[in-house]
Amino acid sequence: MSNTNYSWKNNRSLFxxxxxxxxxxxxxxxxxxxxxxxGPNHPGVTGNxxxxxxxxxxxxxxxxxxxxxxxxxxxxxxxRRRYIQCxxxxxxxxxxxxxxxxxxxxxxxxxxxxxxxPEMANWLRMIALEMARLQVLLRMVPGQAGTMGLGLPSQxxxxxxxxxxxxxxxxxxxxxxxxxxxxxGVRGLLPAGFKKRLEENLVKIExxxxxxxxxxxxxxxxxxxxxxxxIIPADWIDPYGVTGPVARAAGxxxxxxxxxxxxxxxxxxFGVNVEHESDVFARFLVRRKDVDTxxxxxxxxxxxxxxxxxxxxxxxxxxxxxxxRGETLVRCESSRGEYIFYLVAxxxxxxxxxxxxxxxxxxxxxxxxxxLINANISDVSSIxxxxxxxPPEIER
Amino acid sequence: xxxxxxxxKKRFPVYEIGEGPNGVILMSVEAAKLVPMLTSLKTNHGxxxxxxxxxxxWLEDCKFQLTYIINNPDEKRDxxxxxxxKREDAEMESIHSLWEHAATFQREIKEMFGINxxxxxxxxxxxLLEGWDNLPPMRRDFDTKQYSEDTYFPRxxxxxxxxxxxxxxxxxxxx
Amino acid sequence: MSDKQQNQEDKFLAPENRKHTVIGPEGEEIxxxxxxxYFCQDLPKVEAPYKGxxxxxxxxxxxESLWVLAFGTxxxxxxxxxxxxxxxxxxxxxxxMRPTPRQSGVLIISGxxxxxxxxxxxxxxxxxxxxxxxxxxGSCTINGGMYWDSYNTINRLDQYLPVxxxxxxxxxxxxxxxxxxxxxxxxIKNGDAEGANDYAEKxxxxxxxxxxxxxxxxxxxxxx
Numbered sequence: 136m137s138n139t140n141y142s143w144k145n146n147r148s149l150f151x152x153x154x155x156x157x158x159x160x161x162x163x164x165x166x167x168x169x170x171x172x173x174g175p176n177h178p179g180v181t182g183n184x185x186x187x188x189x190x191x192x193x194x195x196x197x198x199x200x201x202x203x204x205x206x207x208x209x210x211x212x213x214x215r216r217r218y219i220q221c222x223x224x225x226x227x228x229x230x231x232x233x234x235x236x237x238x239x240x241x242x243x244x245x246x247x248x249x250x251x252x253p254e255m256a257n258w259l260r261m262i263a264l265e266m267a268r269l270q271v272l273l274r275m276v277p278g279q280a281g282t283m284g285l286g287l288p289s290q291x292x293x294x295x296x297x298x299x300x301x302x303x304x305x306x307x308x309x310x311x312x313x314x315x316x317x318x319x320g321v322r323g324l325l326p327a328g329f330k331k332r333l334e335e336n337l338v339k340i341e342x343x344x345x346x347x348x349x350x351x352x353x354x355x356x357x358x359x360x361x362x363x364x365x366i367i368p369a370d371w372i373d374p375y376g377v378t379g380p381v382a383r384a385a386g387x388x389x390x391x392x393x394x395x396x397x398x399x400x401x402x403x404x405f406g407v408n409v410e411h412e413s414d415v416f417a418r419f420l421v422r423r424k425d426v427d428t429x430x431x432x433x434x435x436x437x438x439x440x441x442x443x444x445x446x447x448x449x450x451x452x453x454x455x456x457x458x459x460r461g462e463t464l465v466r467c468e469s470s471r472g473e474y475i476f477y478l479v480a481x482x483x484x485x486x487x488x489x490x491x492x493x494x495x496x497x498x499x500x501x502x503x504x505x506x507l508i509n510a511n512i513s514d515v516s517s518i519x520x521x522x523x524x525x526p527p528e529i530e531r
Numbered sequence: 532x533x534x535x536x537x538x539x540k541k542r543f544p545v546y547e548i549g550e551g552p553n554g555v556i557l558m559s560v561e562a563a564k565l566v567p568m569l570t571s572l573k574t575n576h577g578x579x580x581x582x583x584x585x586x587x588x589w590l591e592d593c594k595f596q597l598t599y600i601i602n603n604p605d606e607k608r609d610x611x612x613x614x615x616x617k618r619e620d621a622e623m624e625s626i627h628s629l630w631e632h633a634a635t636f637q638r639e640i641k642e643m644f645g646i647n648x649x650x651x652x653x654x655x656x657x658x659l660l661e662g663w664d665n666l667p668p669m670r671r672d673f674d675t676k677q678y679s680e681d682t683y684f685p686r687x688x689x690x691x692x693x694x695x696x697x698x699x700x701x702x703x704x705x706x
Numbered sequence: 707m708s709d710k711q712q713n714q715e716d717k718f719l720a721p722e723n724r725k726h727t728v729i730g731p732e733g734e735e736i737x738x739x740x741x742x743x744y745f746c747q748d749l750p751k752v753e754a755p756y757k758g759x760x761x762x763x764x765x766x767x768x769x770e771s772l773w774v775l776a777f778g779t780x781x782x783x784x785x786x787x788x789x790x791x792x793x794x795x796x797x798x799x800x801x802x803m804r805p806t807p808r809q810s811g812v813l814i815i816s817g818x819x820x821x822x823x824x825x826x827x828x829x830x831x832x833x834x835x836x837x838x839x840x841x842x843x844g845s846c847t848i849n850g851g852m853y854w855d856s857y858n859t860i861n862r863l864d865q866y867l868p869v870x871x872x873x874x875x876x877x878x879x880x881x882x883x884x885x886x887x888x889x890x891x892x893x894i895k896n897g898d899a900e901g902a903n904d905y906a907e908k909x910x911x912x913x914x915x916x917x918x919x920x921x922x923x924x925x926x927x928x929x930x
Contacts, residue, residue: 174824176777178805178832183778183823203659204823205780207858210643211668211675215855217695223852230781246552274787293791310879311784373579373604376632380629388602393609455703463551464582464600464609477585477598491586501632529780530659602872660858661822662922668857676855682919686849 136156161189161197168196171512179282179516182526184499190512195262200500206530212487213234217246218318219453221486222308226312228491229528231274234267235469237316240489242397243465243478244318248362248450248458255444256320257398263306263315264398265465269429270299271470272342275523276352280351282517283360288350295343298336307492317331320447330437337430344426350480365506365518370411375505378495380421381522385413391468398453403435415514415521425470469494469522470488493528500529532556532610535576537699543568546662547613555600557611565614569599573629578603578610581629586644587628590671593618599626616646625651643669711891719924728830750906754837755897762895768811768837769894773886775810776803776868777830780817782843794880801887806814814892815867818846824866825920832929833868838902839870839894843888844877851876858918865915868901 161168174185183204189197207479209228224241226233238260241375246253269404277292305326314323351357367377380495382389390407392400408424410417450456455467465476472494481487499522506518536556539545545568547559560568574579580602587596597614616623625648627634637648638658645667648654657663666673679685723740732734755761778786789796790803804810807830819827831840842863845851849859863869870893873886891901905912909928917923 175826176775176807178776183780183783202570202821203657203661204826206659206820206822206858208668208675208858209816212674212853212856214671225851230784247554292790293788294793294910297788297791297793303640311781311877323553371631374631376581376630389604394604416705416916452698452702454698461552462555462598462611463553464555464611465553475583477583479587483599488585490583492583495631496635500635564923634786650720659822661825662920664921665857676856679850680862682857683850683859684865684915685854686862 137309156212159273159359165188167191168221169506173515174201179446179519181516181519181524184524184526184529186503186515187509188507188512188515195507195510195512195515198459198504200504202498202500202526204530204531205527209491209531210489212361213486214501217484218456218458218486221489222280222314222317223312225491226314227350227527227531229310229469229493229525231525232267232271232469232471233312234263234316236491237314237396238264239465239467239474241316241318241475242467243463243489244375246463246465247461247478248318248451248456249337249409250319251449252320252367252448255324255441256446258436258440258447259321259446260316261398261400261413262325262433262440263303263313263321265433266303266435268470269340269433270296270303271427272429273299273437275470275520276358276419276422276426277347277351279517279520280354281522283357283513285351285354285357288347291343292322295340298339302329302333302336305332307349317375317447318453319450320445322446323445324443329463333437335431337433337487338481340426344423347423353434354518360514361419361517361521362412362414362417364414365416365510365521367502367506371502371505374477376500377472377502378409378466378494378497379523380425380470381472381494383408384410384417384421386411391466391473397467399439403432405432405435412437415517418521457482458486471495471525474500491528491531494524495525495528497520501523535572535610537567542571551611557598557610557613558695559613559615559701562614562616562623564565565599565612566626566629567613568625569629572601574617576603580604581626581633581636583610584640586631586640586646586669588644588669588671589615590618594703595621595644596639597623597646621646623648625654627651644679645670659677662703689706707770723924730915735864741926745926747806747926747928749909749928750902752903752906758893761897765895766785766899769891770800771840772799772801772890773804773810773813774812774814775807775830775834776799776805777807777813777827779815779819779823780788780844780846782816785815785877785880785883789880789883794884796884796887798929799884799887799891801911807831808835810834811838813838813840813867815840815842815847815863815869818830818851818853819863820858821860822848822858823917824916828866828916828920837851837894838900839890839899840867841890842869842870843873843883843886846872848872848874860919864878866912868912870899 144278168191169188171188171190173188174180175183185201187199188195209224214225226236228236245346273292273296275410277288281289304310367385370387372382372387388407388409406427408419408421460482462479467474475492477490541565544562545558545560549557550559559618577600582600582602585598594615594617600609600611602609604670623646630661634652638654640646641654725739727735735846811833847863853859871886871890873882
């Protein structure tokens with residue numbers, strides 16, 4: 136059976152017929168279709184969200200996403216919090232990768248408040264950001280195989296992710312939520328011997344990635360179940376606001392670190408990993424190459440960064456910091472795509488509005504609904520994981 | 532960049548043009564001219580990506596601000612366009628025909644601020660909340676603390692030792 | 707239930723859950739009332755403990771195989787996969803993940819609960835078979851934590867579900883979750899973990915609290 140059967144085409148499965156307006160007529164009472172709720176309590180969805188699937192046989196004919204199970208009202212709570220008090224709340228927007236949020240909010244506050252960050256602090260921020268990227272990728276690259284029953288590599292990946300979490304614990308004191316990056320700088324210098332221990336971990340992770348290649352990349356079952364599945368046509372990338380590895384897998388050479396250089400990424404030597412097939416396998420490949428790039432970047436940062444220096448600029452009293460009126464936009468590349476914060480300050484101690492927008496906001500609502508059509512129901516979870524769905528950043 | 536601003540100035544009633552701290556050009560335009568302007572920017576000037584669509588509630592001025600930030604991936608530039616609309620029966624033209632994922636933003640804004648976008652797909656379905664029967668929560672006149680205390684059985688014994696209050700008493704007594 | 711009440715609840719029902727008529731393959735009409743036909747309406751009963759050594763033996767058996775429902779309700783669920791990874795290895799304590807409520811005995815509420823999730827959590831809890839226990843992770847379930855003033859998250863979980871063990875911290879490390887499991891085992895062995903009986907006993911009070919915040923209650927009162 137050829138894989139092209141699953142790709143979305145204009146003349147989709149002929150079983151449900153379309154009326155004059157092009158809308159599908161799905162009559163549940165005709166007993167040809169079954170409505171299946173995938174989630175929120177389901178092992179096949181990432182995080183806490185749900186999909187309302189109408190299936191004909193095992194083929195999805197209609198998909199609706201339902202989000203809001205994790206809605207905490209961040210943007211409302213920011214109205215009651217001072218800028219520094221927003222940090223603990225804001226970083227919980229995406230659980231696996233909080234550091235990009237820390238950086239974005241800190242950068243936005245600095246831009247609006249007019250603070251210059253010392254050089255050493257910027258290098259330390261880069262270390263934290265790249266380590267965060269690596270630990271997410273270690274969970275996600277083997278996790279792609281976990282969605283099709285290959286549980287072993289994802290267990291391995293979790294073990295190697297722990298090594299990076301250990302380094303985080305050493306650097307910041309926290310495993311998951313670090314609160315390391317603050318307006319004006321960072322909270323601490325590298326502990327003694329940190330670089331050596333991180334290098335040891337990187338060597339281990341490199342050899343682990345060779346195992347991943349053997350178990351996943353060279354695995355026929357994995358290839359058969361990912362090639363040609365969940366294809367995003369290249370002309371969908373812009374109207375759907377797709378960013379990050381998903382856009383790169385469709386042939387777009389887009390990376391915030393290259394396009395809008397922040398911190399000292401322009402001083403580092405790295406390439407943008409691009410694939411062209413735009414299916415689940417291509418996205419897996421882009422992430423797999425990103426692991427190597429990240430490891431290489433971490434080594435470059437460690438060799439280029441100075442040993443000593445100021446890590447925190449002078450800021451006004453953070454609990455009494457009146458930020459002048461203004462608006463700004465901050466962006467940052469995470470392992471899953473672009474994080475964009477839009478900040479509006481009104482001259483008081485409280486932010487007027489902080490709008491947070493993560494990559495899943497574009498990937499996992501409108502795009503996912505479109506992609507799932509004509510997919511096999513057993514591929515739904517692997518498509519979701521390949522889009523790097525993270526519900527808390529949709530609903531915040 | 533200057534050519535585009537000049538061009539826009541000629542064709543559309545833009546005002547309050549300024550540069551944000553991050554190099555983002557921000558400008559305001561009348562609500563009626565927004566969609567023609569976005570269409571022109573998208574088709575003629577390569578601003579093909581909608582980065583964010585955000586709403587800000589200016590309760591004291593009795594108006595909502597909608598910010599459309601669009602991005603040109605080739606020139607790597609962002610352009611922010613502000614629109615001010617009145618607060619009662621707030622309504623705005625939908626842009627889902629220009630960008631598919633604008634529908635998600637509009638659905639959220641409809642629910643959180645009560646700004647209607649007629650014609651946007653699924654805009655009337657609840658997005659994040661379920662069974663909500665109060666003011667749209669992101670409006671500034673909705674008091675989240677009061678609502679939470681009335682609804683969710685706060686556990687007694689929560690003592691606030693707010694450093695901000697203490698600091699205000701000690702350091703900034705006159706504010 | 708009076709007709710008026712019925713209509714009020716019908717307002718929130720999904721179309722496929724309303725009373726409707728299906729035409730069978732041979733043209734016969736089948737009247738379906740999904741709420742009554744598909745759900746069991748019996749209320750839960752308090753289970754009295756057995757006497758003496760038999761109850762001790764049963765408690766030992768219950769304590770040593772805690773099967774956790776894999777339902778990540780909040781941020782805390784990020785620490786659950788590491789718990790079952792080689793480093794922390796919860797399996798050696800008899801703790802395993804199950805994908806469905808019917809097979810599981812422990813419900814972990816991992817962090818804050820929004821109103822929308824609470825509805826699903828109640829349903830999952832009621833679908834679980836006895837003996838069942840609830841572990842609440844994080845300060846968010848204790849007093850609301852950092853979301854104490856949010857309009858969409860509950861403040862105290864014990865108002866809605868009977869909680870057997872609270873694990874403090876935001877978020878608790880895998881080690882503290884393991885220690886929480888051990889504390890739960892102790893409680894079960896001592897016969898103290900009576901959450902399910904408590905729920906059956908005070909069902910009206912729990913239901914009143916739940917219905918106070920879940921305004922579009924569209925399921926049977928107790929559904930399993």
